[in-house]
Amino acid sequence: MIFAMTKEQYIKITEPLRSNQERAKRVTSLNHMLTALVFCVYPLYLFMLFTDKNPWLWRAILVPAVSFVGLSVVRKIINAPRPYEKFDMPPVLEKDTKGKSFPSRHVFSVFIIAMTIFYEHPGAGVLLGIIGLLLGIVRVLVGVHEPKDIIVGALAGIVCGIVGYYVI
Numbered sequence: 001m002i003f004a005m006t007k008e009q010y011i012k013i014t015e016p017l018r019s020n021q022e023r024a025k026r027v028t029s030l031n032h033m034l035t036a037l038v039f040c041v042y043p044l045y046l047f048m049l050f051t052d053k054n055p056w057l058w059r060a061i062l063v064p065a066v067s068f069v070g071l072s073v074v075r076k077i078i079n080a081p082r083p084y085e086k087f088d089m090p091p092v093l094e095k096d097t098k099g100k101s102f103p104s105r106h107v108f109s110v111f112i113i114a115m116t117i118f119y120e121h122p123g124a125g126v127l128l129g130i131i132g133l134l135l136g137i138v139r140v141l142v143g144v145h146e147p148k149d150i151i152v153g154a155l156a157g158i159v160c161g162i163v164g165y166y167v168i
Contacts, residue, residue, distance in 0.1 A: 003148035007087040014143040017092040024092050027141055031093060034135045035106060038128060042113045056120060063164030064112045071108050071156055075100045084143055091143035104145050104153035107136045111154045115161020132157070 005013075017024040042064075049057040080102035084091040110132035118125020136150035 003146065003151060005083055005146040005148075007089075010083050010087050010089065010143065013141060014089075014092055017141060024142075027138060028093050031135070031138045031142060034110075034131055034138065038110045038113055038131060038135075041128065042116070045113075045117055059165065060116050063160065064109075064116055067112050067157070067160035067164065068105075068109065070160075071103065071105060071153075075102065075105060078102050080149070082144055083146055089143070093139075093142035093144055095144050097144075101145060102149045102152065103156055104136065104139060104149040106139060107132055107145075107150050107153035108157045110135055111157025112160055113157075115158060115165060118161070119165045 017027055046057065046060060048054075049060055079099040081099055082091070082095070082097065082101040084095070085098060110128060114125045114128035114132055116125075117128060132154060136145075136154060139145040140147055140150060
């Protein structure tokens, strides 16, 4: 499969963090900070829409919510193993979730939120997309996702945003 990771690649990608606890701690902290940043921005954006009595509020709630549920169902059906399960090696980021690796819901969420904000604030949406790319790279480096999980998660967020905000 395209972008599928081998055990050798998994070891090569995660080894720089496995061999240096301080570096691993910094990258793991970056994972948490980027995730927290985006998940603080979204409710603040919704609050801004609410206080402005912006009619966009309902769409900004419903499109991500429906998309998130849909992606979660797909993930559960596919139930792809995580790299640390496939290769029987612990991830750098402490995680014991089994399956549900494909596609990445963290990255999907960042991209659907980026698309939501992009509709009215393109610059902020692009910035969130860049944060999403960085988060995707970090999630591969810490061994909890393969590149294909990240790529499909990002594309799913973008497609759901295009359909939800520009097509429907």
